[in-house]
Amino acid sequence: xxxxxxxxxxxxxxxxxxxxxxxxxxxxxxxxxxxxxxxxxxx
Amino acid sequence: xxxxxxxxxxxxxxxxxxxxxxxxxxxxxxxxxxxxxxxxxxxxxxxxxxxxxxxxxxxxxxxxxxxxxxxxxxxxxxxxxxxxxxxxxxxxxxxxxxxxxxxxxxxxxxxxxxxxxxxxxxxxxxxxxxxxxxxxxxxxxxxxxxxxxxxxxxxxxxxxxxxxxxxxxxxxxxxxxxxxxxxxxxxxxxxxxxxxxxxxxxxxxxxxxxxxxxxxxxxxxxxxxxxxxxxxxxxxxxxxxxxxxxxxxxxxxxxxxxxxxxxxx
Amino acid sequence: xxxxxxxxxxxxxxxxxxxxxxxxxxxxxxxxxxxxxxxxxxxxxxxxxxxxxxxxxxxxxxxxxxxxxxxxxxxxxxxxxxxxxxxxxxxxxxxxxxxxxxxxxxxxxxxxxxxxxxxxxxxxxxxxxxxxxxxxxxxxxxxxxxxxxxxxxxxxxxxxxxxxxxxxxxxxxxxxxxxxxxxxxxxxxxxxxxxxxxxxxxxxxxxxxxxxxxxxxxxxxxxxxxxxx
Numbered sequence: 190x191x192x193x194x195x196x197x198x199x200x201x202x203x204x205x206x207x208x209x210x211x212x213x214x215x216x217x218x219x220x221x222x223x224x225x226x227x228x229x230x231x232x
Numbered sequence: 233x234x235x236x237x238x239x240x241x242x243x244x245x246x247x248x249x250x251x252x253x254x255x256x257x258x259x260x261x262x263x264x265x266x267x268x269x270x271x272x273x274x275x276x277x278x279x280x281x282x283x284x285x286x287x288x289x290x291x292x293x294x295x296x297x298x299x300x301x302x303x304x305x306x307x308x309x310x311x312x313x314x315x316x317x318x319x320x321x322x323x324x325x326x327x328x329x330x331x332x333x334x335x336x337x338x339x340x341x342x343x344x345x346x347x348x349x350x351x352x353x354x355x356x357x358x359x360x361x362x363x364x365x366x367x368x369x370x371x372x373x374x375x376x377x378x379x380x381x382x383x384x385x386x387x388x389x390x391x392x393x394x395x396x397x398x399x400x401x402x403x404x405x406x407x408x409x410x411x412x413x414x415x416x417x418x419x420x421x422x423x424x425x426x427x428x429x430x431x432x433x434x435x436x437x438x439x440x441x442x443x444x445x446x447x448x449x450x451x452x453x454x455x456x457x458x459x460x461x462x463x464x465x466x467x468x469x470x471x472x473x474x475x476x477x478x479x480x481x482x483x484x485x486x487x488x489x490x491x492x493x494x495x496x497x
Numbered sequence: 498x499x500x501x502x503x504x505x506x507x508x509x510x511x512x513x514x515x516x517x518x519x520x521x522x523x524x525x526x527x528x529x530x531x532x533x534x535x536x537x538x539x540x541x542x543x544x545x546x547x548x549x550x551x552x553x554x555x556x557x558x559x560x561x562x563x564x565x566x567x568x569x570x571x572x573x574x575x576x577x578x579x580x581x582x583x584x585x586x587x588x589x590x591x592x593x594x595x596x597x598x599x600x601x602x603x604x605x606x607x608x609x610x611x612x613x614x615x616x617x618x619x620x621x622x623x624x625x626x627x628x629x630x631x632x633x634x635x636x637x638x639x640x641x642x643x644x645x646x647x648x649x650x651x652x653x654x655x656x657x658x659x660x661x662x663x664x665x666x667x668x669x670x671x672x673x674x675x676x677x678x679x680x681x682x683x684x685x686x687x688x689x690x691x692x693x694x695x696x697x698x699x700x701x702x703x704x705x706x707x708x709x710x711x712x713x714x715x716x717x718x719x720x721x722x723x724x725x726x
Contacts, residue, residue: 192265192330196254199269199326203276203319204250207432210315211239214439221446225453295722351673359670362661372656375719376670379652382715383674386708390677393700394684 239435245428249421257421266330271421273323275429276316277342280349282433283313287356288381291374300448303370306377307360308440312433314353320346341391348387352380366448504596511600515574516607525573526608533566533612534619541623548625555624556686560679562616563609563639564646564672570608571650572667574601575658594721598651602716605647613639626690634689634698641705642682645712649674652716655723674712681705 253271260267286309293302324343325335337343359376363369519526540558545551551558617635621628628635653670657663685701688694 195326195330196265196268199323200250200254200272202322202326203272204246206315206319207246211432211436211439214436214443218439218443218446221443221450225446225450295719348673348676355666355670355673359656359660359666362666371722375722376653376656378719379649379674379712379715382711383677386677386704386711390680390704393697393704394680396695 235435235438238431238438242428242431242435245424245431249424249428252424253421257417260418263331266327267418269323269327271425272429273320273327274422275425276319276323277346278426279429279433280313280317280320280346282430283309283316283437284349284353284381284384286437287313288377291370291377294370294374298367300366300370301445303366303373304441304444304448305437306370306373307357308437308444310353310356310360310377312436312440314350314357316433317346317350317353321350339395341388341395344391345384345387349384352383356380366451500593504593504599507592507596508599508603511597512604512607515577515601515604518577519604519608526611529566529569529573529608530612530615532569533562533616536562536565537616537619537623551624552626555620555626556683556690558624559616559620559686560642560682563612563642564675564679566612567605567609567643567646567650568668568671570612571601571605571647571654572664574604574608574651575654594724595717597724598655598717598720601654602644602647602651602713605651606643609643609647610639613643628690631689631692635686637702638682638685638689638705641702641709642678645678645705645709646675648709648712648716649678652712652720655720678705678708681708 249271253268257268259265287306290302290306290309293299294306321343324340324346328337328340328343329335356373356376360369360373363372537558540554540561541551544554544558617628617639620626650667650671653667653674657666657670660666681701681704685698685705688698688701
């Protein structure tokens with residue numbers, strides 16, 4: 190396996206992971222806020 | 233809105249730093265292209281340790297002020313810290329394999345220290361998950377975070393001594409790019425990546441903090457709902473009362489909140 | 498009676514209470530000792546039968562055995578308090594929380610010493626290691642390691658005592674923290690057994706002592722937050 194493959198694997202996982210975590214965070218935020226909104230109606 | 237701008241700036245900075253590190257900066261004479269992994273690796277490691285410090289400090293804040301906002305900062309920083317610690321280890325492994333021929337090197341103090349850091353973080357987060365009462369959880373977490381923070385310098389020294397007397401940095405050492413006399417393009421690439429990642433970290437921290445506050449509010453709303461069902465005479469959300477399970481929680485807008493005595497479970 | 502003397506006497510009282518309980522309920526103590534011996538035996542099966550490999554690994558195996566058995570011991574000294582709400586009773590007394598911590602850490606360290614007294618000879622026998630010539634240094638290493646482990650283990654036992662899944666949370670939290678202690682203790686033991694060819698023994702013993710001091714202070718300082726309700 191050439192060095193380049195490891196570089197790609199390194200950058201790929203780190204940057205991809207960052208993006209994935211960011212997306213996941215935004216989704217969790219949206220979901221919780223929605224829960225609260227609909228919950229308060231029943232509140 | 234300011235957060236959104238921060239996010240966009242961070243994204244652009246990361247992209248720019250990545251392009252710079254991958255295509256503009258020359259390859260290292262001795263380590264070759266593999267050296268490029270150092271930029272995100274070191275940046276991730278820096279943020280892993282920064283997050284750890286923030287978590288420990290926020291824990292102290294809770295213990296002194298009993299304001300749950302500190303605890304929200306702590307959990308936000310811890311979760312982000314796990315992510316960056318994992319990246320740091322991954323980056324370290326991806327660097328080690330081409331340069332040293334192995335994925336793991338016990339004699340590399342930074343790799344072993346970061347692995348322990350990951351274990352400490354994971355333990356911290358699992359501990360939080362097993363506590364239901366916000367105040368109790370915050371106290372346990374703060375105390376655990378403190379002891380872990382105190383342990384880290386000891387770990388640092390012990391693994392360095394462990395490596396023994398044969399520790400002269402070589403051309404194949406990860407310490408090379410941290411040397412201030414390194415060539416300018418390398419330094420620029422490193423500083424650029426550090427800055428970009430830090431911006432991203434800040435954005436993530438804000439968002440994760442918001443999530444923590446929202447989840448806490450939802451927790452308390454759920455408790456509020458139960459209280460309202462159980463007892464009509466309960467006043468609004470600022471009253472504290474017992475849940476059927478005997479678990480007593482302090483209620484409140486999520487700011488000043490000191491848990492009253494809790495019955496044994 | 499000065500405050501310090503009273504705290505010390507409280508700590509001693511707690512240690513004595515737990516010790517008596519251990520001696521009376523012999524079963525738990527004997528089980529822990531048996532477990533420790535079993536661990537060493539299993540290591541023999543896992544890493545043997547080459548005697549040289551076992552002799553090389555002996556210090557590490559000794560301390561792993563001490564750590565695993567020690568986890569059981571410190572966990573139990575806190576668990577006894579969950580019966581009949583004993584822990585709440587303890588905290589109702591107007592005592593400095595640090596005394597409770599000190600008492601439990603002391604009995605924890607004592608338990609580790611007893612374990613050490615069993616495992617060092619066992620290591621000598623099972624892994625063909627000559628310990629007699631290094632006995633004083635070995636004893637010192639075990640004492641320092643016992644104090645450090647008890648300091649950490651007692652603290653985390655206090656953290657997890659009323660949690661769900663505490664049997665797994667205690668090891669999970671303790672083991673990363675004691676990694677440097679394990680490392681240093683093994684290095685010191687190994688140096689002691691081989692006559693310290695590189696002169697590194699003082700450094701490792703200092704690290705152990707430093708670990709002990711730091712962890713005792715950290716544990717005593719924060720234990721109060723856990724017990725107060």
